[in-house]
Amino acid sequence: MKSILNTFYKTVDFKSRSSKKEMVSFILFIILLFIIVVGLEFWRVGSESEKSRMASLVIQDKLFIIFLICLIPLLTLSIRRLHDVNMSGVYIGIPVIIDIGLRFAGYANSPIENGVRIIILAFLIFLCFKNSYPKDNDHGKYVSTIKKKSEDTIRSDSWKKINEKTF
Numbered sequence: 001m002k003s004i005l006n007t008f009y010k011t012v013d014f015k016s017r018s019s020k021k022e023m024v025s026f027i028l029f030i031i032l033l034f035i036i037v038v039g040l041e042f043w044r045v046g047s048e049s050e051k052s053r054m055a056s057l058v059i060q061d062k063l064f065i066i067f068l069i070c071l072i073p074l075l076t077l078s079i080r081r082l083h084d085v086n087m088s089g090v091y092i093g094i095p096v097i098i099d100i101g102l103r104f105a106g107y108a109n110s111p112i113e114n115g116v117r118i119i120i121l122a123f124l125i126f127l128c129f130k131n132s133y134p135k136d137n138d139h140g141k142y143v144s145t146i147k148k149k150s151e152d153t154i155r156s157d158s159w160k161k162i163n164e165k166t167f
Contacts, residue, residue, distance in 0.1 A: 003019075003021055003022040003025045003026065004025055004026055004029050006022060007022060007026045007073045007074075007076075007077050008073055010073075010076065010077075010080070011072060011073045011076055012076070013076065013080065014076060014079055014080070014089060015083070015139060015140075016080055016083065016139060016140045017080055017081075017083050017084035017132070017137075017139050017140040017143075018077055018080035018081045018083075018084055019084065019132065019143070020081075020129060020131075020132070022077065022081075023077060023078075023081050023129070024129070026070075026073070026074065026077055027074075029070070030067065030070055030074065033063055033066060033067050033070065034067065036063055037060055037063045037064055037067065040056050040059055040060040040063070041056075041060060043056055075092065078092055079092055080139075081127075082127060083137070083139035083140070084132045084133065084139070085127060085130045085131070085132060085133055086133035086137045087127065091127065094120065095117065095120040095121070098116055098120060099113070099117065102116065
C-alpha cells in the first residue's frame with residue numbers, strides 16, 4: 001500500500017528512480033481495479049432489477065475514472081523505472097511514435113501493427129522488470145534492496161580475527 005501511495009505522491013517526478021517492488025505493486029493495483037470494473041459490468045448485465053443496474057453503473061463509472069487517473073502515475077512510474085535500470089525515459093515514447101507512423105502508412109489495426117505493438121510492449125515490460133543498475137547514475141543514488149547485517153553483530157570469523165590479534 002505504501003508503494004502505491006508513493007507512486008501517486010511522485011506523479012510529477014520524472015527525474016528520480018523507482019524500484020521493481022513499486023512497479024509491480026502499482027501494476028497489480030491497476031489489474032485489481034480492472035477486474036473490479038469487469039466484474040461489475042458482468043453483474044450489471046446479469047442483474048434483474050433496475051436499481052442494482054444503476055448502482056453498478058455508478059460504481060463502475062467511478063472506478064473507470066480512477067483507472068484513467070492511474071494512467072498518468074503509471075507513465076511517470078515507468079519513466080522512473082527506466083531511470084533505475086540506467087536508461088532514458090524517452091524509451092516510453094517509442095511505441096507512440098511507431099503507432100503513429102504505422103497509422104499514417106495505412107496499417108491501422110492491421111496484423112502488422114498489432115504484432116509491432118506486442119513486441120514493443122514485451123520489450124518495455126522486460127525493461128521495467130529488469131534488475132536495478134547497481135551504481136549511482138544521473139537519475140539518483142542506488143538504493144540496495146539487500147538488507148545488510150548490522151555492524152554490532154559479531155560473527156564467528158570476526159571473533160577469530162580479534163582473538164588472533166590479541167594473543
